[in-house]
Amino acid sequence: MKEYIQANQQRYLDELFDFLRIPSVSADSRHQPDMLRAAEYIKEKLLQAGLDKAEICPTAGHPVVYAEKIVNPEWPTILVYGHYDVQPADPIELWHTSPFEPVIRTTEIHPKGAIFARGACDDKGQIYMHVKAIEAMLKHDALTCNVKIMFEGEEEVGSANLATFVAENKEKLKADIILISDTSIIGHDVPSVETGLRGLAYMEVEVEGPNRDLHSGVYGGAVANPINVLSKMIASLHDEDGRITVKGFYDKVVELSAEERDALEAAPFNLEDYKKDLGIAEVSGEKGYTTRERASIRPTLDVNGIWGGYTGEGSKTVLPSKAFAKISMRLVPDQDWNEISDLFMQHFTAIAPPTVKVKVKPHHGGQPYVTPTDSPGYLAAFKAMQESFGKTPVPTRGGGSIPIVSLFEKELGLKSILLGFGLDSDALHSPNEHYGIVNFMKGIETIPLFYKYFRENFQ
């Protein structure tokens, strides 16, 4: 089967490229038709791979693509989750090639070539590994578990409608484990399996000063400027130690034991390479924690976007009426995203000076998540990685969020296995996102091993 997979690499890539050419940006309503095209495309590929009952299931938002192959009711069933939507491509001017016209280029980290396109790694490239792995297993009569596919179109905008879909399709989605490839490994020669993810609370704030834009000469100095005020409010959200000042923010944060922290630190990491890759002189963050801890086991607050006043060419001496910011917080066990959203709203409103009016609107969020490392699913992932990489994989905690995993556990009573093959340096959510060809192929080879070991462990 491995030979078959190697022999078909070019075809796999051609098919993936067609998939990547569809600009399925879920956040932008102008791409609605592309979302449907992407759903149609992946549905067709699932049928061609040999799955049955591939269907496009409408939701209040973008549709869910479902498919299944029940070989034997006695066998365990794997529910594969992923998403066919992608992040917006902007800032478009920073892309070296068009985000929706994939090209292969080599990089220092990817000497054998990487696919450059929005969604190459997050998550079209990674869900396509599953489609091709299943195709290969079926071709070789080696599908050792039943499989169900659930690819959604709203992961990048908070999976707003997937909860309803899952709640309404519990029977259809019945399975023994959920398998997700939407995370990363430490390096080409350092396989890893993520044991946890951070939660998310995403907010949008509006600060209004005067009821209209003003001439900064006539009114400047006498009327509060909403941009200056917003800046001051944002600045106050962190203290000098890099801790978040929102009241009650840390109340439910679980502190890891020294042993757990040591285990995470055991994985290879080079701070100098990290800084060099990002082009920064210094890292920064919460006092008392390492860079990896700050990016995985600690909660954060980042402004994802800010705008107000005149942002065009040249200059405009305006004292604007309003200023805006998108602010998101990454959460860790046992923070609850609804609770944190409320705390943020209360805090942000409370710190607003009487010179302005403030509006806070929650965008979306999700709960943090941890996988038990002794479960059959985790052990199967561990063995599969070990065999295909020929190295013992390292357990890691991911900094990103897949809001839906905690919901799966709640609604379906299923754990999720995070079997990702990307690299953190693959520029996810950034211009020039890419995915190594080696990583893509390694994924297709590893997934059948997961099926094999899950079946074994399951007995």
Add this chain to the structure above:
Amino acid sequence: MKEYIQANQQRYLDELFDFLRIPSVSADSRHQPDMLRAAEYIKEKLLQAGLDKAEICPTAGHPVVYAEKIVNPEWPTILVYGHYDVQPADPIELWHTSPFEPVIRTTEIHPKGAIFARGACDDKGQIYMHVKAIEAMLKHDALTCNVKIMFEGEEEVGSANLATFVAENKEKLKADIILISDTSIIGHDVPSVETGLRGLAYMEVEVEGPNRDLHSGVYGGAVANPINVLSKMIASLHDEDGRITVKGFYDKVVELSAEERDALEAAPFNLEDYKKDLGIAEVSGEKGYTTRERASIRPTLDVNGIWGGYTGEGSKTVLPSKAFAKISMRLVPDQDWNEISDLFMQHFTAIAPPTVKVKVKPHHGGQPYVTPTDSPGYLAAFKAMQESFGKTPVPTRGGGSIPIVSLFEKELGLKSILLGFGLDSDALHSPNEHYGIVNFMKGIETIPLFYKYFRENFQ
């Protein structure tokens, strides 16, 4: 002549409307052709009014429109300065009618109607008063001074090329006084003449963190976010008393005497009406100064625009590479805008943390200015206002800037008289800018009186 002016009101308005329909936005290079159209239009109107030698003088930027009428070399010469360029119209969505399709509407403050359009007051409406006043004087053989016209097209972007033009045309621009209508009166029944203007230093800053946009989950908490950093830097530019923290910023600020401050406070002002008009619960500003002082005799620092990260629809969990802001400072005697620009650059660079790189670029600026109230020019303006309003005008200090006036004094050795007729509430630089028809007509009637009294005082 007054009757003639009244009788021609409709024609004056029709001509002004055509002028206002030309979107002469100097800050936006896409409006280059409109700039030329506006220059052509006003040149034609100057010729029709009876001036000689109207010409469009090219500069490195937008052209200067020049015209003159030398009646008698023995008589004093008035150089009229103004600008035919306007501020950008955005945020366009906040305009109730199209910014470049003028309409007349009544407001609480303008019961007899006001012209709504970008540039209605600043400054197309006000320069057009001069064109029509000169036309009326010539029609009635009542032009008692020689007149020279200099209308530029770069006032809203810092008059970058006017300095060169003035330096190269000293002979041509030879005059006895400069007359400018680009400021405001206190109210319809409270005439005032501005005795000073604030200077300006306009900067643009860029804060760069990582060399690319990052996934806020993978890197958030461990890498400095340039928006958070910029917010903190901006917040630090004011202390708790509302004073600007830029080192050396106040060193050359001239403190007014108690008498001078009392004189300025004598002019009618109602804080409650002021807050009501702006829809704010509280004013704010430098401790120890009144609202009017904060907006006129004290220097300020305002963020005129800020942008960074994802500002589109929905959400994007990005930790951006860069954040930007446009920051301007209003200056008072004897602050020097070049000096302040340097101080700002040094300070802003100095307060940047080692986690980011900072770029500071000065946009433009101008020196603060004060007119002596005992000069023939000021006295002529005073008498003209007194006669046409039937009330004693109040001397005021303006908060805005006309960077070029101090340059006129330096290059041409001439004082400028600020004979403006707008109201601060006319929404200059804002959506729904407007100019009262009464104000427009009052200006056309008052200007000839200035010529009359200037000629008299001049003897």
